[in-house]
Amino acid sequence: MxxxxxxxxxxxxxxxxxxxxxxxxxxxxxxxxxxxxxxxxxxxxxxxxxxxxxxxxxxxxxxxxxxxxxxxxxxxxxxxxxxxxxxxxxxxxxxxxxxxxxxxxxxxxxxxxxxxxxxxxxxxxxxxxxxxxxxxxxxxxxxxxxxxxxxxxxxxxxxxxxxxxxxxxxxxxxxxxxxxxxxxxxxxxxxxxxxxxxxxxxxxxxxxxxxxxxxxxxxxxxxxxxxxxxxxxxxxxxxxxxxxxxxxxxxxxxxxxxxxxxxGGKSAAIVRDDFSTEETAKLMTRTISLLSGQVCAMLSRLIVPRERQDEIADAIAAEMQKVKIGYSDDPETQLGPLAMKRQLERVEMYIEEGKKTADLVTGGGRPTHLNQGYFIEPTLFKNVDNKSRIAQEEIFGPVLSIIPVDSEEEAIQVANDSNYGLSGSVLTKDPQAAFDIARQVRTGGIAQNGLKADWNLQFGGYKQSxxxxxxxxxxxxxxxxxxxxxxxxxxxxx
CATH class of the missing domain: 3.40.605.10 (Aldehyde Dehydrogenase; Chain A, domain 1)
Structure with missing residues (x-):
């Protein structure tokens, strides 16, 4: 028994x-x-x-x-x-x-x-x-x-x-x-x-x-x-x-x-001009909420054309504010708690660090309607410097950093400017462009249009991943x- x-x-x-x-x-x-x-x-x-x-x-x-x-x-x-x-x-x-x-x-x-x-x-x-x-x-x-x-x-x-x-x-x-x-x-x-x-x-x-x-x-x-x-x-x-x-x-x-x-990982998603702002917002909000962001392959850096940063940030913020945060046993919950108290404290520490070097767009606090549990709001930063801690260190929580760039070549350089190389994504309607960019990103796995893994294939990473x-x-x-x-x-x- x-x-x-x-x-x-x-x-x-x-x-x-x-x-x-x-x-x-x-x-x-x-x-x-x-x-x-x-x-x-x-x-x-x-x-x-x-x-x-x-x-x-x-x-x-x-x-x-x-x-x-x-x-x-x-x-x-x-x-x-x-x-x-x-x-x-x-x-x-x-x-x-x-x-x-x-x-x-x-x-x-x-x-x-x-x-x-x-x-x-x-x-x-x-x-x-x-x-x-x-x-x-x-x-x-x-x-x-x-x-x-x-x-x-x-x-x-x-x-x-x-x-x-x-x-x-x-x-x-x-x-x-x-x-x-x-x-x-x-x-x-x-x-x-x-x-x-x-x-x-x-x-x-x-x-x-x-x-x-x-x-x-x-x-x-x-x-x-x-x-x-x-x-x-x-x-x-x-x-x-x-x-x-x-x-x-x-x-x-x-x-x-x-x-x-x-x-660990600090995986990047590169947004091309042919991928819409609405699709980007829905995809990235859904992704960063997965397991409350506690996924080693999480797409936690979003690399976007500089002229599109503000509209993409606003759209993601709007989607994040719709996310239902709640207890894990509620079938309507979309974002549950972090796994433990020390993980919550770690995520909160990184959010405070992020406020010093980037612009907090939405989130960053504990949800006011929950008086127990290790909950944190989905959090978005923009104007993130890729050299900053929130861009270089694994947070393991629902925190997304938007990094603006001026060209596709710079986007690839930024994606590779990391100690990690576990996963990644290219957001585009053009499969050939996705393939060509993906070949230049030093990571163990990469997919077109989202965080994807086929468990029939091997999984692992480059560098410190x-x-x-x-x-x-x-x-x-x-x-x-x-x-x-x-x-x-x-x-x-x-």
């Missing part, structure tokens, strides 16, 4: 007061719990076990033993895939809980929560399917031996560290990549949104995943850093802030460990090592 009082309404995790290590639910060494706070009400709505350094070491040891001596890496891909089908089947039955968990923990709109939950399961299934079709042994031509093979083998023990904004899909993708390739994995979810990882752990338990292959430890930053420093971890797969990514890269680099990092890619066959490769084998003659290589 699920434990009453530790789960939000509609969520039925059986052992929230325990960690899952080596196939066992056990009390955390710390004896402490992590409280889950609703960003709508600022009230505690649940709690999970807090893992400390001892638990992290135990999880790594279990995953290490399972990889070095257990059956999982030695199974055929078909055998692993059969078990993973059972995991996916169980997760599909838990989609309503995942939806409730997302809204309760981070304030995601209830209207969109079922879709987010379904995407979480789909991410797991998709990467399982990619891995099931992958050719792990490939014969190649050679001039120095009778036969040559490239063999792809699991990278080893994977620490999967997921963020709080899309915890189900991102953790599901990481776990699926690890499992189908024969790796073992330690799930370290965000302490703000750990419940989705509990659902994955329960699915693994039901499906009969061998002990130690998947482990779950939810801890704070110090405990997570301890895990990353553990030499038993072969690879870290991290999605989150650039600051945390730099720390992980430095630790793993010191011992030549493997890592993939999907980090990350290292490597998530998703697709390229994302799968990050969980594999390649080995060249030169034989005197051809052999049965499968």
């Amino acid at each position: 699920a434990q009453a009082g530790l789960n939000p309404d509609g969520v039925f995790v059986k052992n929230p007061d325990k960690v899952w290590i080596n196939g066992e639910w056990r009390a955390p060494h710390s004896g402490r719990m992590i409280e889950l706070v609703s960003p709508n009400t600022e009230q505690v709505v649940g709690a999970v076990a807090e893992a400390d350094e001892v638990d992290m070491d135990a999880a790594v040891a279990a995953a290490r033993e399972a990889f070095d001596r257990g059956p999982w890496p030695r199974m055929s891909v078909a055998e692993r895939n059969a078990i993973m089908e059972k995991i996916a089947a169980h997760l599909r039955t838990r989609e309503p809980e995942a939806a409730k968990a997302w809204t309760a923990q981070m304030g995601g709109l209830a209207a969109g929560a079922p879709g987010m939950a379904a995407q979480g399961v789909r991410q797991f299934e998709m990467m399982r399917e990619v891995g099931n079709k992958f050719e792990y042994v490939q014969q190649r031509e050679t001039q120095v031996a009778g036969a040559a093979y490239i063999v792809y083998e699991p990278v080893g023990v994977v620490a999967a560290i997921a963020p709080w904004n899309a915890p189900f899909a991102l953790m599901g993708s990481k776990v699926a990549c690890a499992l189908i390739t024969g790796c073992t994995v330690i799930m370290k979810p965000s302490p703000e949104t750990p419940l989705e990882a509990y659902l994955i752990a329960e699915a693994c338990e039901v499906a009969g995943v061998p002990a130690g292959v998947v482990n779950l430890v939810c801890g704070h930053r110090e405990a997570a850093d301890h895990m990353v420093n553990n030499p038993g971890v072969d690879k870290v797969s991290f999605t989150g802030s650039t600051a945390a990514g730099k720390r992980i890269a430095s630790v793993m680099g010191s011992r030549i460990g493997r890592y993939t990092l999907e980090l 990350g290292i490597g890619r998530e998703g697709g066959d390229i994302g799968l490769m990050a969980y594999l090592e390649s080995k060249v084998m030169l034989m005197d003659e051809a052999v049965n290589a499968h």
Whole structure:
């Protein structure tokens, strides 16, 4: 039975007061719990076990033993895939809980929560399917031996560290990549949104995943850093802030460990003259409101022709003032709360910074009709200097900066004048123009007319937006090592 009082309404995790290590639910060494706070009400709505350094070491040891001596890496891909089908089947039955968990923990709109939950399961299934079709042994031509093979083998023990904004899909993708390739994995979810990882752990338990292959430890930053420093971890797969990514890269680099990092962004949308002011206003208002602006690929810089800046700013302001701000469970709400108090304080700090260097057009304050929760109005600045903090630093909130330019060439230069390079967009009716401009923007993904991503393809960024890619066959490769084998003659290589 699920434990009453530790789960939000509609969520039925059986052992929230325990960690899952080596196939066992056990009390955390710390004896402490992590409280889950609703960003709508600022009230505690649940709690999970807090893992400390001892638990992290135990999880790594279990995953290490399972990889070095257990059956999982030695199974055929078909055998692993059969078990993973059972995991996916169980997760599909838990989609309503995942939806409730997302809204309760981070304030995601209830209207969109079922879709987010379904995407979480789909991410797991998709990467399982990619891995099931992958050719792990490939014969190649050679001039120095009778036969040559490239063999792809699991990278080893994977620490999967997921963020709080899309915890189900991102953790599901990481776990699926690890499992189908024969790796073992330690799930370290965000302490703000750990419940989705509990659902994955329960699915693994039901499906009969061998002990130690998947482990779950939810801890704070110090405990997570301890895990990353553990030499038993072969690879870290991290999605989150650039600051945390730099720390992980430095630790793993010191011992030549493997890592993939999907980090922050400060993505630009370039407006061409053939894209109307009305369309720009509706598109950008809808986009900046998505997840309350808490999206790493968010189009948070709008680069416009200088002579159109004022009319575009006025039109966006008019659209922003129509946005219905409210509690996440209200089906009419278009903009919910920020995920936590510190995120609200961060966004407010950047708004104050913006007032010093740019013109505040609309927003900038907390909505007056809500007396609780971490809410902020959609906020628009114009006459933004691209060198300013609000143009260069990731805010992670519903704050849009308009940057005026005098030419298309300058627009491209401004888009590229950033430490980030995750996403972007070209707003135009001309596909060829969009393509030609997009080729000149240094970013891992870019789309015509809006923020778009195809989860069947890889995702990641240039520069400080990350290292490597998530998703697709390229994302799968990050969980594999390649080995060249030169034989005197051809052999049965499968």
